[in-house]
Amino acid sequence: MTEAKTKPYEVVHDFRDRAILVGVDRGQRGWPIEADLAELARLVDTAGAEIVGSVTQRLDRPHPRTFIGAGKAEEVATLAEQTDATLVVFDDDLTPSQQANIENLVLGVKILDRTALILDIFALHAKSREGRLQVELAQMEYLLPRLRGLWRHFGQAAAASGGALGIGTRGPGETQLETDRRLARRRIQEVRRELKAVAAARDTQRSSRHRSGVFRVALVGYTNAGKSTLLNALTGADALVQDKLFATLDATTRRLELPEGRIVTLTDTVGFINKLPHSLVEAFKSTLDEVREADLLLHVIDTSHPMAKAQMAAVSEVLGELDVAATPQLLVYNKVDLVEQAELGQLHRISPGAVFVSGVHHTGLDELLDKIASEAAHGDRTLDVLIPYTRGDLVRLAHEDARIISEEHLEDGTHLIVRVPTAYADAFGEFEGEEEPG
Ligand SMILES: Nc1nc2c(ncn2[C@@H]2O[C@H](COP(=O)(O)OP(=O)(O)OP(=O)(O)O)[C@@H](O)[C@H]2O)c(=O)[nH]1
Ligand SMILES: [Mg+2]
Structure with a gap:
């Protein structure tokens, strides 16, 4: 009967998390809270959840126990109840104890912080074996210090439901916790070993390219700036292009022939984001080696984005963390098809060395190739x-x-x-x- 098919418990595949966004406005210059939350909304959407509400608070520094104030946390709990939320996403990172404390205030709802959300998207988009291992490593390392919080939370939930605090959970719980931790640590060791092996294989490829003296160019930039689009436009590759954050996780390298016939390599890799968790930079170290070892960085900018300038600063910060501040960098203002001529003129005056392109409409690519060629010829x-x-x-x-x-x-x-x-x-x-x- 058709009736049976429509029973709610059968539509498991259609389950979508209902998320509440939480942002703290610390009066940061350059990143107004509205822009921050708009980006968080895109991340949540990319992760596949539906947004049912948002809460912000103006704070100079986070509350040590609950990140937001206790009263604000109550507000989140009420809103979660009213909207049937299944998920609360914080725009910043929470310490394991903050996360546990919030879980105790907003009962029955998953609490995610920025790192966990980005890791979730990475897990969704990781394709290669190396990418998957890198994400798993980061996820395990994220979980390890949080295992305790989980058990404490169960203890208190048991207490709330009438059981005495800790009884029936604390004793075996602690034992279980030790077992879980040991298993997690062992898995972390394993993943590290596997990653080393995969990276070693790729290293051999990379260093043979290096020895052959080929000039290496890497596309870097904010996520969704159009890096993969440019790789495709310049080399005829068919890298995945999506209007989503972190569509690309794995590094792709292609040969690129320059006007005078010189062959260089062009690498596309994972994009950056504001407040990129340091643990992710660590986890993606081997993928980011492509950036670290490049002779020239093409810093791709989504010129049409309202936060373009702040995004550039965020990218520079990550590049600093990767220790490549000294690598020659060419600014590539992309998506110029979406930008007013007047604005472009102004950018031209501010950064005369930059190139203005549209990866989708293939404009400005000749000039970009010429600039790459002259950089490549520098040390000749x-x-x-x-x-x-x-x-x-x-x-x-x-x-x-x-x-x-x-x-x-x-x-x-x-x-x-x-x-x-x-x-x-x-x-x-x-x-x-x-x-x-x-
Ligand atoms: N209008 C316009 N859209 C563009 C241009 N270049 C890229 N896009 C669009 O921007 C979106 C992101 O492009 P991608 O090439 O996937 O961006 P990316 O920098 O590789 O992004 P991640 O891999 O997610 O970090 C896609 O919807 C593209 O079609 C451009 O020059 N003009
Ligand atoms: Mg991409």
Whole structure:
């Protein structure tokens, strides 16, 4: 009968969390609370929950016990009841004890902080084995210090429902807790080992690219800025493009041919976000190695975003954390198709070195390629070499990856005047001609 099919308990697959957002306004300059909550709403939506309410509080510093004030927490509890919420999401990170305390005030509802929410999205989007392992590691490390909170919470729930505090939960609970912790620690060790093995395999690939002297370019930027769109537009890759936060988690590297024929590599990787939890940067260390080892960073900006400037600052902060502040950086203002001409003119004046592109409409890409080419040519050296005929491989290399200024075939070998990338200078340097004395 059709009736049976519509019974609510059968529509398990349609379950969507009903979320209340909680933000604390600390009067931060650059990130007004409204913008913060709008971004949190996008994160919650990406994670697949429906938003049923939001609560904010103006506080200079978080409340040590409950992050928001106790009265505010009561307000959240009431709203959760009124709206049938299943989830409360904090826009900041909670300590394990704050989280446990809030759970005791807002009973029967999951409490998530910013790190947990982002981890959830990462878990949803991780595709590669390495990505999955990295997310699992971060999740286990996040959970470990929170295991106690969980058990305490169960103890108090038991007390609230008429049982004496701790009895029936505390004794076996603590034992169970120790077991859980031991298991969690063991799993963390395992994942670390597996990650090391996966990363080692990828390292070999990467260092062979490095030894070959190929100039490496990495796309960095705020999540949803259009990095994957640009990778696709420039290299014909088919990386996933979505109007969602953190669509890309795994690094993808493609060959890119520049106007003068030079081959470089272009890598697309995970995007950054404001208040990016440090533990995530740690967990994604091996993926982010691509950024750390790049010779040039293309900092992609969603020019049309109302918070574009603050997003740039957030990206710079993460780059600082990755220790790449010294790597040459090219600002790439993307999505210019969505921006008024006047505004673009102003940006042009402020940052004359920047490039203005639309990854979707393929505008400005030639200029972007020229800029990459001139950066790549920066360390090139001009050499005058006589390469013996036994070293045809070097002549071939010169033709493929360097710029030949003149070439003549002499009795003892090929005489080249050639402009080579620094990485090749050693290989060719050996055959540099003796300076004529005097
Ligand atoms: N109008 C317009 N939309 C763009 C442009 N570039 C990217 N987009 C859109 O912006 C959204 C995000 O693009 P992605 O390329 O997935 O962004 P990303 O930086 O890789 O994002 P994450 O991987 O999630 O960090 C998609 O809906 C794109 O279609 C552009 O130049 N113009
Ligand atoms: Mg992407």
